[in-house]
Structures are given as structure tokens and as C-alpha cells.
Amino acid sequence: MVSHRRSSQPGLTRSARGTVLSVAAATAAALGAGAAPAGAEPGTGAEATRAEVDRLYEEAERATERFNEAGERVEHLKDRVAHARDRVARSQERINRMREGLGSVAGAQYRSGGMDPALALLLSQDPDGYLEAAAGLDRISELHAAALSDLRREQRHLGQERAEASRDLAELERSRSAVSRHKSTVERKLGEARRLLAALPAEEREGYGRPSxxxxxxxxxxxxxxxxxxxxxxxxxxxxxxxxxxxxxxxxxxxxxxxxxxxxxxxxxxxxxxxxxxxxxxxxxxxxxxxxxxxxxxxxxxxxxxxxxxxxxxxxxxxxxxxxxxxxxxxxxxxxxxxxxxx
Missing domain, CATH: 3.90.1720.10 (endopeptidase domain like (from Nostoc punctiforme))
Structure with a gap:
């Protein structure tokens, strides 16, 4: 047994120093092989390694569930973005048809001798300004006013659909980043666990993975x-x-x-x-x-x-x-x- 008390001799002979170094080397080798020396603190050596591997696996599992959750969110958002894009396209088609209908009325009026100023505004470079002013124009007919009101409502709806699609796209990118981040965490934890297990003696590694x-x-x-x-x-x-x-x-x-x-x-x-x-x-x-x-x-x-x-x-x-x-x-x-x- 190696004593931890200070020697009463002023020094060690070469033989004694060799003996102490041999014992120290043997102890270090035992620790390195995962076998705790007599009198060692509990929770050291191979047992501590296994406990650390368990901890890393537990953390990796938590990160895996976060990865799964983020992946599920990505799939949900991909569907929402696709539906939002479809809604935007349909709204734009309706607006185009409304504009074409109002343009046909303007063309007929032009051919008959003049264009209604309100319809001329519609075809201008500032249709939104026209839509704001259209309600106050006395010369527009009731039928045309209803059509213009529908067009204005459809344009507002289109703006909302585009804003929603933009929000969903931004959330999709954040979720994709979360997937990548959680994946990196899982892989890092599992890599650390594998390195610790690889450092154990073969019988310790086999014992860790054995179903029993x-x-x-x-x-x-x-x-x-x-x-x-x-x-x-x-x-x-x-x-x-x-x-x-x-x-x-x-x-x-x-x-x-x-x-x-x-x-x-x-x-x-x-x-x-x-x-x-x-x-x-x-x-x-x-x-x-x-x-x-x-x-x-x-x-x-x-x-x-x-x-x-x-x-x-x-x-x-x-x-x-x-x-x-x-x-x-x-x-x-x-x-x-x-x-x-x-x-």
C-alpha cells in the first residue's frame, strides 16, 4: 500500500523512487483502463464514464424531440405557404378579370364618343388613388360603383394574403434553422458519447450496450x-x-x-x-x-x-x-x- 504521509527520511534512494514510480504508473494505467483503484472515490473510472454517456444520451434525446417538433412545424408551414400562394394567385386572377371587365366598359364608352373620367382614372398609373376617390364621383353609375367596390375589396384581400404568405415564409425559414440547430446538438452529444464509450475496455463497452x-x-x-x-x-x-x-x-x-x-x-x-x-x-x-x-x-x-x-x-x-x-x-x-x- 502506498502511504500518503510524508517520509521521515530526508530523501528516497534510487530503488525506493523506482518503486514509488512503478506503483504510480500502475495506478494510472488502472484508472486509464476504467478500473478504479482501492480506496478511490465512488463515481470514478468506468462507472463515471457510463454515467456521463447516460447523461449525454438523455440530452441528445431531448434535442431529438426538439428536432422532431421543429421538423413537424416545417412540414405544417410548407403546407400553409403553398395554400397561401394559391390564394394569392386566385385573388390576382379575380382582380385581373375585374380590371378587364372595367376596361371593356371604358373601351365601349370611348368608341361611343368619350370616356368616363372615373374609368379613365381606373386605367391610370395610380389606380389606388382612383379607388379612394371613386366613391365621391357623382358621374359613376351604380353598377360601376358596385364593381369598383368589389375590386377595392379584392385588392385589400390580396394585400392581406400576401402579408400572410410573407409571415409564413419567414416562420418557415426560422423553423428550418431550428431543425439544423437541434440536429447539430444531437450529433454533437452523440459524438461525445461515442468517444467516451470508445475509451472503455471492450468488456465495458459490451456490458453497456447489452439489452440485459x-x-x-x-x-x-x-x-x-x-x-x-x-x-x-x-x-x-x-x-x-x-x-x-x-x-x-x-x-x-x-x-x-x-x-x-x-x-x-x-x-x-x-x-x-x-x-x-x-x-x-x-x-x-x-x-x-x-x-x-x-x-x-x-x-x-x-x-x-x-x-x-x-x-x-x-x-x-x-x-x-x-x-x-x-x-x-x-x-x-x-x-x-x-x-x-x-x-
């Missing part, structure tokens, strides 16, 4: 418990059918899944559309106590609902746990439960 570390990939006994509804039963069957497929962040099947992607895909096979993120899935139905959970119920975890699985019975959930681990079964209490939701 906290769960299993065999179907647990379900004790005859029935699902809360036919579509919940179908979703449970779908989720079980993909046990063993890899965790892929940002994926919602069928070849790979992240946690919320698995739940969304499973319910889609049952004909039920669910939101993309675990946070939104927590509000996709009615809440039930954990003690009353039935197969197909959605179980969200952590205070921010950043992880989600599907209850299958007998105290088990099926879920996509983290990168490097396949879809599998784990105890429902594997981490703090946020909510149990029945769809």
Missing part, C-alpha cells in the same frame, strides 16, 4: 391483461413486431425508430394519427393512473416528457431506449414516470 443491462428483448408474460381499445391492441401488436430494430434518432420506422417515432408508427399501423413528439403524445388522450395501465397506453418519462414507451402489461413497456440499443422491453419504472395516457 436494464431490460430484455424477449416478450414478457402479459398475464391475460387486455388492451384499452381495439386500436390500442393493434398498436401494441405493431410495437412488439419491431422489437430488435435499431434506435435511429429522428426516425419513425419501419427500419429504425427513436422513442416517439416508435409510438407514432405503432399507432399509425392501427389507423390512429399521433403527434410526432413525446411531449405532444403525453396529451394525445386521457390520463390514467399508472396502477390502471393497460396494453397500448402511452407512458412518458422525466419531468419534461422527453422519453416515451408503450405499456404492454406485467409492468413492462416496449420502447426505443437510446442509440446503439435496439427496440426492447424494460420495466415501466425504469425512470421517473411523467404520465400514462390512454388513446
Amino acid at each position: 443491462r436494464s431490460g430484455r428483448d424477449a416478450l414478457p408474460e402479459l398475464s391475460g391483461l387486455t388492451a384499452g381499445s381495439p386500436h390500442a391492441a393493434a398498436a401494441t401488436t405493431a410495437a412488439r413486431s419491431v422489437v430488435g430494430r435499431p434506435y435511429v434518432w429522428g426516425a419513425n420506422g419501419p427500419s429504425g425508430f427513436d422513442c416517439s417515432g416508435l409510438v407514432q408508427w405503432s399507432y399509425a399501423q392501427a389507423g390512429v394519427g399521433l403527434p410526432r413528439t413525446s411531449q405532444a403524445q403525453a396529451y394525445a388522450g386521457r390520463r390514467v393512473p399508472l396502477s390502471q395501465a393497460r396494453p397500448g397506453d402511452i407512458v412518458t418519462y422525466r419531468s419534461d416528457a422527453s422519453h416515451v414507451g408503450m405499456y404492454v402489461g406485467n409492468g413492462q413497456v416496449v420502447h426505443a431506449p437510446y442509440p446503439g440499443a435496439a427496440v426492447r422491453y424494460d420495466p415501466v419504472g425504469m425512470m421517473p414516470v411523467h404520465a400514462v395516457t390512454r388513446v
Whole structure:
């Protein structure tokens, strides 16, 4: 044993110094290999590395759900922008037809011996000024006044449609930037976790990724418990059918899944559309106590609902746990439960 007390001798012989250095080198090598020396503080070595990897995976999962949310927002905004552009085009076509109709009236008046001053203003370089003044022109007929009122209203509507389309486009660009930002965060966290795992000895790395570390990939006994509804039963069957497929962040099947992607895909096979993120899935139905959970119920975890699985019975959930681990079964209490939701 190496003593930490100061030696009573004025110095060390060459042999003693060699012995101390050899012990120090051996201790450093053990630490570098992930084995904590006797008397070391708890939470050091390989165990601390695994804890740090767990933390990074948790942060990456939160960033993944933000990535999923931003991606969902992008798709929604793309549809809104497309519809806004269609509305703008239709409004412009109506305005063009109105202008053509009023232009035909002006042409007829010109050919008959003169053009109404009001219609001449309409065809001027400042039609908006004309529209402001048109209501006060006594010479315009009631029919023409109605047509001009319609034109003015349609032009205001077109301006509103264009403004809405511009806002949606700006929001779309912000959402695309958010997708890119969250993607970078996920990739950085996962890269840090991979580097830490690569520094562990081979047996430690294998132990970390082994399904038996906290769960299993065999179907647990379900004790005859029935699902809360036919579509919940179908979703449970779908989720079980993909046990063993890899965790892929940002994926919602069928070849790979992240946690919320698995739940969304499973319910889609049952004909039920669910939101993309675990946070939104927590509000996709009615809440039930954990003690009353039935197969197909959605179980969200952590205070921010950043992880989600599907209850299958007998105290088990099926879920996509983290990168490097396949879809599998784990105890429902594997981490703090946020909510149990029945769809």
C-alpha cells in the first residue's frame, strides 16, 4: 500500500523512487483502463464514464424531440405557404378579370364618343388613388360603383394574403434553422458519447450496450391483461413486431425508430394519427393512473416528457431506449414516470 504521509527520511534512494514510480504508473494505467483503484472515490473510472454517456444520451434525446417538433412545424408551414400562394394567385386572377371587365366598359364608352373620367382614372398609373376617390364621383353609375367596390375589396384581400404568405415564409425559414440547430446538438452529444464509450475496455463497452443491462428483448408474460381499445391492441401488436430494430434518432420506422417515432408508427399501423413528439403524445388522450395501465397506453418519462414507451402489461413497456440499443422491453419504472395516457 502506498502511504500518503510524508517520509521521515530526508530523501528516497534510487530503488525506493523506482518503486514509488512503478506503483504510480500502475495506478494510472488502472484508472486509464476504467478500473478504479482501492480506496478511490465512488463515481470514478468506468462507472463515471457510463454515467456521463447516460447523461449525454438523455440530452441528445431531448434535442431529438426538439428536432422532431421543429421538423413537424416545417412540414405544417410548407403546407400553409403553398395554400397561401394559391390564394394569392386566385385573388390576382379575380382582380385581373375585374380590371378587364372595367376596361371593356371604358373601351365601349370611348368608341361611343368619350370616356368616363372615373374609368379613365381606373386605367391610370395610380389606380389606388382612383379607388379612394371613386366613391365621391357623382358621374359613376351604380353598377360601376358596385364593381369598383368589389375590386377595392379584392385588392385589400390580396394585400392581406400576401402579408400572410410573407409571415409564413419567414416562420418557415426560422423553423428550418431550428431543425439544423437541434440536429447539430444531437450529433454533437452523440459524438461525445461515442468517444467516451470508445475509451472503455471492450468488456465495458459490451456490458453497456447489452439489452440485459436494464431490460430484455424477449416478450414478457402479459398475464391475460387486455388492451384499452381495439386500436390500442393493434398498436401494441405493431410495437412488439419491431422489437430488435435499431434506435435511429429522428426516425419513425419501419427500419429504425427513436422513442416517439416508435409510438407514432405503432399507432399509425392501427389507423390512429399521433403527434410526432413525446411531449405532444403525453396529451394525445386521457390520463390514467399508472396502477390502471393497460396494453397500448402511452407512458412518458422525466419531468419534461422527453422519453416515451408503450405499456404492454406485467409492468413492462416496449420502447426505443437510446442509440446503439435496439427496440426492447424494460420495466415501466425504469425512470421517473411523467404520465400514462390512454388513446
